[in-house]
Amino acid sequence: MKRRPEPELMDGPEQARAYAEADFSEPNELFLRLLTELAPGDLDGCRALDLGCGPADIVIRLLRRWPRLHCDALDGSQAMLDLARAAIDALPDVVARARLLCDKLPSGRIEPGAYDLILSNSLLHHLHEPQVLWRSIRAAAKPGALVLVMDLTRPASAGQAAALVETYAADAPEVLKQDFRNSLHAAFEPAEVTEQLRAAGLAGQLSVNVVSDRHLAVWGRLGGE
Ligand SMILES: C[S@@+](CC[C@H](N)C(=O)[O-])C[C@H]1O[C@@H](n2cnc3c(N)ncnc32)[C@H](O)[C@@H]1O
Numbered sequence: 368m369k370r371r372p373e374p375e376l377m378d379g380p381e382q383a384r385a386y387a388e389a390d391f392s393e394p395n396e397l398f399l400r401l402l403t404e405l406a407p408g409d410l411d412g413c414r415a416l417d418l419g420c421g422p423a424d425i426v427i428r429l430l431r432r433w434p435r436l437h438c439d440a441l442d443g444s445q446a447m448l449d450l451a452r453a454a455i456d457a458l459p460d461v462v463a464r465a466r467l468l469c470d471k472l473p474s475g476r477i478e479p480g481a482y483d484l485i486l487s488n489s490l491l492h493h494l495h496e497p498q499v500l501w502r503s504i505r506a507a508a509k510p511g512a513l514v515l516v517m518d519l520t521r522p523a524s525a526g527q528a529a530a531l532v533e534t535y536a537a538d539a540p541e542v543l544k545q546d547f548r549n550s551l552h553a554a555f556e557p558a559e560v561t562e563q564l565r566a567a568g569l570a571g572q573l574s575v576n577v578v579s580d581r582h583l584a585v586w587g588r589l590g591g592e
Contacts, residue, residue: 368524370559371552375493376443376471377421383446385542387422387454394582398488398517399428401578405586406484406513411435413483416507418472418500419443419490423451423465429486430461437464439482443471472499482507484515491518492554501567508589514573516585519554528552531581557583 377383402410410433417426420440430438442448448467455465470476472494485504494500504514522528528551536547555563557575560583564570573587 368521368528368552370521370555371549372495373493373549373553375495377493377546378444378446380446382542382546383422383444383450385540386546387424387447387450389539389543391424394517394579395425395428395488397579397582398425398486398515398584399432401517401584401586402429402486402515403432405515409433410484413437414481415439415484415486416477416482417441418485418487418503419493420451420467421447421489423454423467425486425488426451426465427454427458427461430464431458434460436484437466439466439468439477441468441470441472441474441477443469445469472503474503477503477507479506480509482512483509484513486514487516487518489518489550491516491560492521492550497555497560497563498567501563501569505567505569505589510590512589514585514587514589516573517578517582518584519550519581520577520583521554521556522551522581525552535581551581555583560585 412435415438417440420426420442426438426440448469468476532548536544560575564573572589573585576584578584
């Protein structure tokens with residue numbers, strides 16, 4: 368199926384609220400499980416960066432799992448960050464360790480070479496120019512930084528996309544079903560992400576893995592060019 372890009376930012380307040388209220392605990396816990404397996408040692412004390420953080424559910428799970436970790440979280444949507452702010456402010460155990468940055472990638476607000484851990488979930492498929500993500504990751508990484516990027520994979524056909532929407536979002540509000548359908552059509556196939564990594568000069572450091580019936584994950588450590 369041919370890729371059909373969707374708008375980059377989720378900046379409509381209604382769209383952001385519907386997304387924040389949806390239950391993404393299954394994929395978000397998958398993300399945390401992959402991270403735990405990749406870093407069996409202690410991530411505590413790390414400085415992390417989450418790109419396209421949305422309402423910050425993964426940021427919050429991360430900060431709770433590693434109670435001395437600090438995380439900067441960037442999103443270009445103020446509507447998403449308002450929801451992230453409210454969720455984080457309600458949690459005394461994480462509020463001092465999260466910093467929210469409202470900016471669109473590529474961003475001049477990310478400190479170069481500063482991060483031990485760089486994360487992104489469900490951002491890549493939004494990008495009209497996917498190299499923006501790989502360049503941002505490379506610029507932000509400390510030597511040896513751990514990277515984990517997870518996203519949807521594009522199904523082979525519109526029929527398969529519709530079946531995934533029915534399997535995972537049958538009871539969701541229509542705005543979310545439409546978002547999910549659009550995201551599946553906008554997502555990249557694993558081979559396309561492999562080619563992105565090759566073009567970015569990251570193929571030897573990051574690998575592409577299929578981790579569910581609808582997700583791929585890219586992980587590895589950056590050598591620190
Ligand atoms: C599908 S949401 C994912 C949110 C969160 N990472 C999660 O896992 O729930 C994608 C987010 O990426 C943001 N985004 C899309 N393109 C962006 C860009 N070029 N720069 C910064 N944020 C962007 C959107 O505004 C949206 O909040």
